[in-house]
Structures are given as C-alpha cells and as structure tokens.
Amino acid sequence: MRDIRDAFPFIVDNTSLLLDKAATQLWIAAVAMAISMAIAVPLGVWLGHIHRGSFLAINVSNVGRALPSLALIAILIAPLGLGTSTLIIALIVLAVPPILTNAYTAVEGVDRDVVDAARGMGMRERHVLLRAELPLALPLLFAGVRTAAVYVAATVPLGALVGTEGGLGDIIVNQASYELSGVLAAAICVGVLALLVDAIFAVLQRLVTPRGLRARVDFAAVQTEAAQAVPRAVLSTPPGGSP
DSSP states (O other), rough: OOOHHHHHHHHHHHHHHHHHHHHHHHHHHOOOOOHHHHHHHHHHHHHHHHHHOOOHHHHHHHHHHHHHHHHHHHHHHHHHHHSSSHHHHHHHHHHHHHHHHHHHHHHHTHHHHHHHHHHTTTTHHIIIIIIIIHHHHHHHHHHHHHHHHHHHHGGGGGGGGGGGOOTTTHHHHHHHHHHHHHHHHHHHHHHHHHHHHHHHHHHHHHSSSSSHHHTTTOOOHHHHHHTOOOOOOOOOOOOOOOO
16 A cells, blocks of 8 residues: 555656656557558448458457467567567557457448438449448447557557567566556556546547437447447348348
C-alpha cells in the first residue's frame, strides 16, 4: 500500500517525464493504427461487399486472438533487429485482425433488402457500397477500430521488455532507476492512457455514425459484438442451381 501511495507523488514530481513517455507511446500507437487501418479497412469492406473471403476473415481473426503480443515482438527482433520500426510492425500484425474482421462483418451483415433497393434505384456498385452499405456498417466497423486502438495503445509498453522503444514501458522495466513507486506510477498512467484512448474513440464512433442511426444504435452492445466478432460463413449459390 505504501508503494501505491508513493506512486502519486512520483506522478506529480515527474509529470514532464511521464507526459513525454506517454506522447511517445501515443505516437507509436498512432502510426501503427494508421497503417493498420489503411490495410485492413479497404480489404475488409471490399470482401464484405462482394460476400467473399469469410475464410480469410475468420482465420485472420483467430490468428490475431491467438498471437501472444510479447512473443510476436520478440520473434520479429530476430529478422528485423531492435528499433521502433520492429515494434510498429508487431503492432500492425496485432491490430489488423480485429479491424479486418469487423470491417468484413459490418459490411457483409448489412440488410440485403437495403442493398437490393439501392441497386433497384439504379445505383452503381461503388455507390451501393459508399451510400448504402458503408453508412449502415460504420458503427460496427468503427467499433473494431476502437478495440484495436485500445489494444495497441496498451501493448506499446511491452516493447521495452525486449529492448525497443516502449513509451511508458521504459519506466516500468527500469525499477533500478525509478524504484517501485515509479514503476507503479507508469503502470497507472498506461491504464489511464488506455481509458483515454477508448473514450476518444467512443466519441469518434458516435460522430462517424450517421445521425439517423445514432438514436437506434446501442453502442455498448455494438462494442461487445465487435470484441466477439467472428464472420459467418457465406455460401455462394452456383449459377442455375441452389446452394
């Protein structure tokens, strides 16, 4: 208990240090998230639109859940060496599965009657995707981004355990210099940072949701669904036959 109480004076006395490490942690997480979204969102949305790739999305989801974060970072050090870029690549590997899975599930799960109505109005395929499917898919899609963002922000400190830049993790692994009170203070800051990232993305999730859907969407339920998302298998119908 005494060490926990000492952690708060450490935070007050070393605010600039903690803010600097927190800023580094957020920068690493932001770079990893930007690259992950650039890869996973277009791919997941496209696969969901054409109703193919469920095997890919399911297995990417399963692999992402099974990979131990620290082990992945350590494995990548062998071919890539130490450095921030190694940590960012590891974070991308960890962030892509939930984003890809939820992007696919969100678009693929849009009510087919809505899609058929859009096509019946003469919309081209890209307009069907951008004006009908994507707006309805945004709550679940962005929930996957939110899940990945919190995961990435909280995983960055693990980099310090294997010798790469780790933000607040640099303090957590250096008990000899910062003592136990400093380690606890940095750990508290990591938790607060993860909650802050979650709150920011929760606000963004509401903002990107079309106004007409906001009153009908249970964002807590959507977030739970995003965390447990597993795409359903899509059965294709052969031409001229039944599935």
